[in-house]
Amino acid sequence: MTIPAELDPAERILMGPGPSTVPTRILRAMGSPTLGHLDPQYIGYMDETCAMLREVFQTKNLLTFPVSGTGMAGMEAIASNLIEPGDEAIVCINGVFGIRMQDIIERCGATVHPLQIPWGETFTDEAVAAKVAEHPNAKLLTIVHAETSTGAHQPLAGISKIVHAAGMLFVVDAVTSLGGHELKVDEWQIDAIFSGTQKCLSCPPGLSPVSFSDAALEVMDTRKTKVQSWYLDVSMLRNYYTGSGGRAYHHTAPINMIYALREALRIVLEEGLENRIERHRVMHLELRAGLEGLGLSYIPQNSLYTLNCVTVPEGIDEAAVRRKLLENYSIEIGAGLGVFAGKAWRIGLMGHSATRRNIQTILAALKDCMG
Amino acid sequence: MTIPAELDPAERILMGPGPSTVPTRILRAMGSPTLGHLDPQYIGYMDETCAMLREVFQTKNLLTFPVSGTGMAGMEAIASNLIEPGDEAIVCINGVFGIRMQDIIERCGATVHPLQIPWGETFTDEAVAAKVAEHPNAKLLTIVHAETSTGAHQPLAGISKIVHAAGMLFVVDAVTSLGGHELKVDEWQIDAIFSGTQKCLSCPPGLSPVSFSDAALEVMDTRKTKVQSWYLDVSMLRNYYTGSGGRAYHHTAPINMIYALREALRIVLEEGLENRIERHRVMHLELRAGLEGLGLSYIPQNSLYTLNCVTVPEGIDEAAVRRKLLENYSIEIGAGLGVFAGKAWRIGLMGHSATRRNIQTILAALKDCMG
Numbered sequence: 040m041t042i043p044a045e046l047d048p049a050e051r052i053l054m055g056p057g058p059s060t061v062p063t064r065i066l067r068a069m070g071s072p073t074l075g076h077l078d079p080q081y082i083g084y085m086d087e088t089c090a091m092l093r094e095v096f097q098t099k100n101l102l103t104f105p106v107s108g109t110g111m112a113g114m115e116a117i118a119s120n121l122i123e124p125g126d127e128a129i130v131c132i133n134g135v136f137g138i139r140m141q142d143i144i145e146r147c148g149a150t151v152h153p154l155q156i157p158w159g160e161t162f163t164d165e166a167v168a169a170k171v172a173e174h175p176n177a178k179l180l181t182i183v184h185a186e187t188s189t190g191a192h193q194p195l196a197g198i199s200k201i202v203h204a205a206g207m208l209f210v211v212d213a214v215t216s217l218g219g220h221e222l223k224v225d226e227w228q229i230d231a232i233f234s235g236t237q238k239c240l241s242c243p244p245g246l247s248p249v250s251f252s253d254a255a256l257e258v259m260d261t262r263k264t265k266v267q268s269w270y271l272d273v274s275m276l277r278n279y280y281t282g283s284g285g286r287a288y289h290h291t292a293p294i295n296m297i298y299a300l301r302e303a304l305r306i307v308l309e310e311g312l313e314n315r316i317e318r319h320r321v322m323h324l325e326l327r328a329g330l331e332g333l334g335l336s337y338i339p340q341n342s343l344y345t346l347n348c349v350t351v352p353e354g355i356d357e358a359a360v361r362r363k364l365l366e367n368y369s370i371e372i373g374a375g376l377g378v379f380a381g382k383a384w385r386i387g388l389m390g391h392s393a394t395r396r397n398i399q400t401i402l403a404a405l406k407d408c409m410g
Numbered sequence: 411m412t413i414p415a416e417l418d419p420a421e422r423i424l425m426g427p428g429p430s431t432v433p434t435r436i437l438r439a440m441g442s443p444t445l446g447h448l449d450p451q452y453i454g455y456m457d458e459t460c461a462m463l464r465e466v467f468q469t470k471n472l473l474t475f476p477v478s479g480t481g482m483a484g485m486e487a488i489a490s491n492l493i494e495p496g497d498e499a500i501v502c503i504n505g506v507f508g509i510r511m512q513d514i515i516e517r518c519g520a521t522v523h524p525l526q527i528p529w530g531e532t533f534t535d536e537a538v539a540a541k542v543a544e545h546p547n548a549k550l551l552t553i554v555h556a557e558t559s560t561g562a563h564q565p566l567a568g569i570s571k572i573v574h575a576a577g578m579l580f581v582v583d584a585v586t587s588l589g590g591h592e593l594k595v596d597e598w599q600i601d602a603i604f605s606g607t608q609k610c611l612s613c614p615p616g617l618s619p620v621s622f623s624d625a626a627l628e629v630m631d632t633r634k635t636k637v638q639s640w641y642l643d644v645s646m647l648r649n650y651y652t653g654s655g656g657r658a659y660h661h662t663a664p665i666n667m668i669y670a671l672r673e674a675l676r677i678v679l680e681e682g683l684e685n686r687i688e689r690h691r692v693m694h695l696e697l698r699a700g701l702e703g704l705g706l707s708y709i710p711q712n713s714l715y716t717l718n719c720v721t722v723p724e725g726i727d728e729a730a731v732r733r734k735l736l737e738n739y740s741i742e743i744g745a746g747l748g749v750f751a752g753k754a755w756r757i758g759l760m761g762h763s764a765t766r767r768n769i770q771t772i773l774a775a776l777k778d779c780m781g
Contacts, residue, residue: 040461040462040465040679042462042676042679042680043458043461043462043672043676045676046439046442046455046669046672046673047442048442048443048444048445048451048452048455048669049443049445049449049451050443051443051445051446051449053444053446055446057662058444058446058447058662058665060444061443061444061666066441066442066443066444066666067441068417069440069441069666070437070438070440070441071417071418071419071437072419072420072421072422072432072437073419073424073429073431073432073437073608073614073615074419074420074422075422075424075426075429075742076429076615078420078422078736078742079736080419080420081419084417084419087414090411090414091411091413091414094411107479107480107483107616108478108479108483108641109478109661109662109663109664110661110662111640111641111660111661111662112478112479112641112661115639115640115641119639139640142640143640146636146637146638146639146640147638235662237444237662243444243664243665243666243667244444244447244662244663244664244665245478245616245664245665245666245667265517266517267517267518267638267639268486268490268517268638268639269482269486269510269513269514269517270479270482270483270486288747289482290480290481290482290483291428291429291480291481291482291606291608291615292480292615293480293614293615293616293664293667294429294614294615294616295432295437295440295614295616295670296614296616296664296667298417298419299666301414301417302417305413305414308411308413309413365449365450371446371449376659
């Protein structure tokens with residue numbers, strides 16, 4: 040066959056639902072020489088990475104580590120380790136990622152009781168309390184903190200109390216909030232949480248940070264059946280990531296991806312977590328004013344800073360606008376997903392992409408491409 | 411917390427069971443700007459990567475792509491897509507990776523009939539024929555082409571005929587052979603095969619190349635139950651990787667890892683697959699002569715070129731030698747695994763690591779550290 044030409048990817052401004060633009064420092068760290076996965080130097084880097092993840096998740100959970108797969112692998116790791124066949128689970132659904140969680144939990148053999156509200160809305164404490172009362176035997180309740188398909192930002196603290204009062208585990212999807220929104224795993228008593236690296240951490244995709252509380256650990260320790268996924272079986276992974284029982288080889292960790300995540304977390308801590316969240320808030324307000332000035336209205340009740348989901352005006356070919364943005368400006372934004380397919384744009388403001396320069400650029404470019 | 415220092419990994423010579431040393435070209439490609447996973451330019455790179463994978467696997471199978479996880483994710487992808495609860499499977503076990511395959515297939519709900527021989531030995535056609543005759547209802551038979559735990563090199567062509575004559579699928583673990591040993595997926599009629607990127611392709615770990623035959627596709631298309639893993643469900647992944655039904659978003663692909671794999675495959679094809687295999691053969695003979703000259707004897711009957719598993723001489727502290735190699739020479743070799751723990755060294759000769767310079771260096775270093 041003809042050997043393809045040398046790689047030469049365009050230098051996009053990534054303002055879609057993720058990945059966000061990756062800083063040069065992270066790309067460079069990722070391109071550092073590969074170490075073996077049992078090399079003491081690598082184990083040191085991995086431990087530092089997990090320690091920084093704890094800081095960014097605001098947790099003391101020992102079992103906090105990056106799953107060797109993209110965000111959905113983290114979702115599946117949590118479901119497959121906490122759920123056993125015959126369990127019941129309540130899944131809050133207000134977009135694509137709640138639907139996925141239902142699918143994954145059902146594949147683990149549980150009965151799911153979905154709590155559904157219209158896409159773009161957020162759950163009230165009352166609605167959750169009623170659902171929890173209806174299904175007192177549910178083992179856990181899952182909810183999406185930052186619905187990447189709608190831009191909805193879900194408050195969690197009150198719901199956590201309701202879930203724990205009923206004796207259930209509280210499971211959170213934080214793919215689009217970690218490092219961009221306030222997220223307090225210990226204070227909010229989150230029992231299991233997963234995220235992705237390619238959103239507000241501005242690291243390339245390939246890892247899914249997760250964290251498990253002691254209560255979640257106890258549930259895993261008292262399972263009656265094996266975890267159906269060998270690759271994601273936390274009972275084996277924890278030896279490697281926390282050193283309990285020695286650093287037993289389970290699978291070969293994605294070394295260079297860990298380098299990238301480590302550098303991404305160093306950047307987060309250098310900026311300061313609070314400063315970083317404040318930057319996302321301020322940039323969101325600036326983008327929002329600009330988008331509304333162009334006649335675009337926000338879809339969700341309570342918008343995320345990090346993902347801005349707006350209605351495409353009547354008469355505009357949304358795909359043509361995205362294509363022009365990509366071709367003429369090398370800017371990526373996202374299409375609508377699910378019920379919003381063809382009707383919405385999703386404009387990300389995540390991590391390294393959340394800058395005034397990018398906001399002014401995209402507002403000018405959008406105006407041109409819509410015009 | 412104190413922010414950890416800048417990343418500065420040592421420049422090891424990686425001659426363990428993987429990862430192997432990654433060429434600068436691949437590290438540099440991996441550090442190229444991240445594109446979105448639905449960007450037409452990225453889709454082009456992905457398609458080229460899959461085309462080159464077909465070439466290296468020597469197959470025309472359309473469904474040939476890198477699973478978004480390390481090697482064991484590929485093993486699990488194959489098991490969970492081909493197996494349904496209640497199935498029977500024959501698993502050939504002569505080391506760690508056969509045992510893992512049994513574990514994974516059992517987690518998928520099948521009854522496994524293990525065919526066990528001592529570690530380090532290889533399976534004869536007769537032994538397989540007898541086992542197949544004993545379990546005519548088995549859906550598939552799995553075997554390890556290159557047992558990374560023992561260094562055994564398994565001939566496949568004769569066994570494939572026996573398996574197909576019995577109407578079973580033929581499943582192969584080629585983690586340590588792809589790109590270093592002769593491996594002819596179509597000619598040998600392999601129905602499902604998986605590998606890793608960090609062995610003879612000398613790419614960082616993080617992806618697992620897989621390929622499925624038409625017969626395997628038919629088995630997947632006529633499943634009665636959902637695949638238990640959502641993340642690894644090929645019925646959804648194939649839309650993204652082959653374009654059937656559009657490039658539907660399933661999960662965010664690990665973009666920069668694909669850059670790395672693409673560059674690794676370009677290097678393989680530039681060298682030429684046959685030349686590369688011949689290089690592995692010649693380097694193996696040179697290393698073997700040197701190791702035997704040091705009084706080290708090979709464990710397997712039929713040694714791989716790519717992994718050289720030798721007995722640690724009486725009275726030598728094997729861990730101390732490996733530590734000295736790492737500290738004084740920055741060379742990594744592997745310890746024994748499973749029944750060979752504490753008794754063997756595993757010396758990899760994979761991809762970019764398989765050079766005369768490395769061989770002469772490790773022979774001198776081993777002599778020094780053992781002495």
